[in-house]
Amino acid sequence: MQTATISFDRFNNLADNDAQERIRAARARLGKRAVILCHHYQRADVFRHADLTGDSLKLSRLASQSDADFIVFCGVHFMAEVADILSRPEQISILPDLAAGCSMADMASRAKVERAWRELSTVLNPDQQITPVTYINSAADLKAFCGEHGGIVCTSSNAPKILDWSFKQRPKVLFFPDQHLGRWSGHKMGIPLDEMAIWNPDLEMGGLTAEQISKAKIILWHGFCSVHQMFQTERIARFREQYPEGRVVSHPECSFEVCQASDVVGSTEKIITTVKESAAGTRWLVGTELNLVDRLAEEVKPEGKIVQFMGGVICMCSTMQRIDPQHLAWTLENLAEGNVVNRIVVPAHEAAPAKVALERMLAAS
Numbered sequence: 001m002q003t004a005t006i007s008f009d010r011f012n013n014l015a016d017n018d019a020q021e022r023i024r025a026a027r028a029r030l031g032k033r034a035v036i037l038c039h040h041y042q043r044a045d046v047f048r049h050a051d052l053t054g055d056s057l058k059l060s061r062l063a064s065q066s067d068a069d070f071i072v073f074c075g076v077h078f079m080a081e082v083a084d085i086l087s088r089p090e091q092i093s094i095l096p097d098l099a100a101g102c103s104m105a106d107m108a109s110r111a112k113v114e115r116a117w118r119e120l121s122t123v124l125n126p127d128q129q130i131t132p133v134t135y136i137n138s139a140a141d142l143k144a145f146c147g148e149h150g151g152i153v154c155t156s157s158n159a160p161k162i163l164d165w166s167f168k169q170r171p172k173v174l175f176f177p178d179q180h181l182g183r184w185s186g187h188k189m190g191i192p193l194d195e196m197a198i199w200n201p202d203l204e205m206g207g208l209t210a211e212q213i214s215k216a217k218i219i220l221w222h223g224f225c226s227v228h229q230m231f232q233t234e235r236i237a238r239f240r241e242q243y244p245e246g247r248v249v250s251h252p253e254c255s256f257e258v259c260q261a262s263d264v265v266g267s268t269e270k271i272i273t274t275v276k277e278s279a280a281g282t283r284w285l286v287g288t289e290l291n292l293v294d295r296l297a298e299e300v301k302p303e304g305k306i307v308q309f310m311g312g313v314i315c316m317c318s319t320m321q322r323i324d325p326q327h328l329a330w331t332l333e334n335l336a337e338g339n340v341v342n343r344i345v346v347p348a349h350e351a352a353p354a355k356v357a358l359e360r361m362l363a364a365s
């Protein structure tokens with residue numbers, strides 16, 4: 001039975017303990033009708049309520065397999081969009097705070113990518129010579145662009161595999177929005193750095209000459225993650241000096257230099273399993289978001305493993321952080337009362353081609 005929507009004003013100043021209590025009570029009322037998916041960067045006071053956790057690839061698979069009526073996504077906007085696209089039409093995807101975006105995803109818009117495609121067509125035939133590849137950290141309309149132009153989606157855990165698929169279709173790749181993931185993945189495939197050109201969307205022809213475009217195997221969009229951009233090789237050098245037996249693991253959104261200086265580079269899920277599966281007593285320096293690192297450090301402490309954070313300053317995904325216990329309590333109580341708040345709906349004309357690009361990725365990875 002539906003009642004009037006409960007306003008967030010009543011939750012805004014709710015004490016943390018009360019919010020926790022109300023989340024538990026609302027969940028008990030909802031039972032299996034709601035599933036809570038949490039990304040590994042989610043803050044601890046929300047993460048503890050997760051039914052399922054993972055990196056972007058794992059979460060997109062889990063969303064597509066869920067039976068729940070409501071998929072409550074404690075992550076960022078593009079993740080809830082993917083859940084909406086891959087779930088059944090009657091399922092409802094919800095983002096507890098609509099302000100939880102991804103600043104990297106915002107660095108590429110459909111208008112700018114379409115302009116790049118048009119400008120590239122003055123040098124070559126993009127629809128025959130370039131596979132567009134979008135990182136899953138992008139808006140649904142860019143995934144749709146890829147679906148419409150023979151392209152595909154990738155995540156941090158399958159990017160080299162997806163590039164391999166892409167080069168089987170066409171000789172070049174336009175990779176957006178994360179230049180670092182694109183460069184690192186291209187490098188892992190053996191593509192020389194001078195065959196990867198940077199496309200600056202604020203400049204005419206991306207700031208490239210026709211010759212540079214013709215030479216490039218991968219055209220990298222000038223986007224980045226402001227959290228992972230903070231990590232520096234100096235911290236790795238100091239760590240190795242202090243602890244020569246120590247190991248370093250980083251996310252591929254870090255700079256090329258940080259990835260090169262690391263022992264292992266991988267998605268959030270890969271970072272966690274690498275540290276968990278290492279020998280007891282191992283010491284790790286970890287280059288990814290702080291909530292994940294703090295949680296991991298606590299989890300492996302009993303085995304005598306030491307996990308250190310790579311950042312010199314606090315590096316949190318401030319947008320994902322906006323999903324707090326107050327917003328989760330508000331969302332769940334409304335659902336329990338029969339009111340859907342903060343539903344994420346991708347319009348059908350975008351969802352269909354975006355699904356094509358996502359399904360190509362799921363099949364190829």
Ligand code: 13P
Binds near residue numbers: 054253266267
């Ligand atoms: P993962 O897919 O590795 O979890 O990465 C998502 C992300 O946004 C990292 O910044």
Ligand code: SF4
Binds near residue numbers: 105137226318319
């Ligand atoms: Fe986006 Fe960076 Fe946050 Fe990941 S950590 S969701 S890339 S802003």
